[in-house]
Amino acid sequence: ERVRGSSEPDLQLEEAAAGRGDERFRGRHGSGEHRQRGAGRSSVPADRSVEGRKRFFGTKARQMSRAERRALVEREDPALPVSQQCRLLAVSRSSVYRRPAEVSEEDRAIMALIDRQYLARPYYGSRRMAAWLATQGHPVNRKRVQRLMRLMGLVAVYQRPNTSKPAAAHKVYPYLLGGLSIERVNQVWCSDITYIPMAKGFLYLVAIMDWHSRAVLAWRLSNTLGADFCIEALEEALSRYGGPEIFNTDQGSQFTSDDFTGTLKDHVITISMxxxxxxxxxxxxxxxxxxxxxxxxxxxxxxxxxEAKAGIGAWLNFYNEERQHQSLGYRTPRQIYDEGLWICGRSALPTGCASPASRAGSESGEMLAFAHIPTGATANKGIDMEDLRSRI
Structure with missing residues (x-):
């Protein structure tokens, strides 16, 4: 029995009370836990099915060209089996394992002739091109000409009925240069791709050009018709020269791709096609x-x-720095471009920033000097700074 007034605790009573409290606590906790688990099953939605993600990946992958999808397949130490990669990318396994056949010597000779004739007669289709090749001692059928022109990326220029619609992800933009007066540099840039024949094979060349001055701002060579080398050329031109107000291209898949148009949108450039x-x-x-x-x-x-890169690079440097244009008053594209930046000052670039050369000149308070490369025995005429100062 417990003695009244004693300060020593009754250990048995406390232990009994503690045991009953623990039981009550465990009971409340356990029932609450069961209620939470039950409520969780009814209120928390189930995990989203992976089918939606598969459809999303498949849709995005099919917006790429077949060659680009094949390039995504990893054959060396893949995280996924090659068969599963091919199924997700919608390409056949045989196309992944097959090594592409080299273009024959005869096909390269025919392609060189087609390229020359297409420059002079861009409206020649496969039928007329096949007929012309027969007159040049190469009797080939139309299907072969179609295959080679497709390989070269050449399409006859004529009005076609609107029988096809572009893919949703490859939006085609309207042509904005009709009736537009292009009077200054960096107002409009343009770009295109062409076929470059070689002794054994061929390449593709893309160039970025300023419309007003005809200056080539950037260029790239590639052995495939993907969009990567076009984006590299565009990013180089943007990093070196700022950006234009309008960028004009054709409706090729390289220029309508999300990556290319997205780069233009990121720099707030209006797109024209x-x-x-x-x-x-x-x-x-x-x-x-x-x-x-x-x-x-x-x-x-x-x-x-x-060798192709060195030769084309040397010619493009000659074109920019030395080749005089009659339409430019027998001046070079580089002279017109640099002069345009100087005349327009900070308003020449859409970003509101002058070029590095013009910015350095303005900060030092000195006029910009232009170095003119001599062509032949006589040098180009320098820019009359007094005349330019009077115009501004």
Whole structure:
């Protein structure tokens, strides 16, 4: 018995009370836990099915070209089996394992003839091209011409009925240059791709050009028709020269891809695209290709990519720095471009920033000096700074 008034605790009573409290606590906790588990099953939604994600991945993958999807397949130490990768990317396993056959010597000769004739007669389709090749001592059927023109990325220029619609992800933008007066540099840039024949094989060339000055701002070579080398050229031009107000291209899949148009949108550049089958909408780039091929490419049978890159790079440098244009008052594209930046000052670039050269000149308070490269025995006429100062 417990003695009244004693300060020593009754251990038995406390232990009994503690035991009953623990039981009550466990009972409340356990029942609450069961209620929470039950409520969780009724209120928390089940995990989302992976089928939706599979459909999303498949849809995005099918927006890429077949060659780009094949390039995504990993054959060396893959995380997924090759068969499963092919199924997700919608490509056949045979196309992944098969090594592409090299273009024959005869096909390369025919492709060189097709390229020359297409520059002079861009409206020749496969039928007329096959008939013309027969007159040149190459009797080939139309299907072979179609295959080679498709390989070269050539399409006859003529009005076609609107029998197909572009894919949802490859939006085609309207042509914005009709009736537009292009009077300053960095107002409109344009771009295009052309076929470059080699002694054993071929390449593709993309160039970014300023419409007003005809200056080539960036270029890239590639052995495939993917969008990557076009995006690289675009990013180089944007990093070196700012950006234009409008960028005009044709409706090729490289230029309508999300990556290419997304780069333009990120720099707040308005997108313009040629009408279907209207190569004259991008006439200055077409003239550049003609000059490049007749003055450089056709005169040199490149034996390697390095040789082609060196030859084309040297000619494009000559084109920018030394080749005088009658339409530009017998001045070079580089002179017109640099002069345009100087005249317009900070308003020349859509971003509101002057070029590095003009910014350095303005900060030092000195006029910009332009270095003119001599062509032939006489040098180009320098820019009359007094005349320019009076115009501003």
């Amino acid at each position: 040629d009408g279907k089958g209207r190569c004259m909408d991008n006439i200055f780039v077409e003239r550049l290709w003609r000059s490049l091929k007749y003055e450089e490419v056709y005169l040199n049978a490149y034996t390697s990519v390095a």
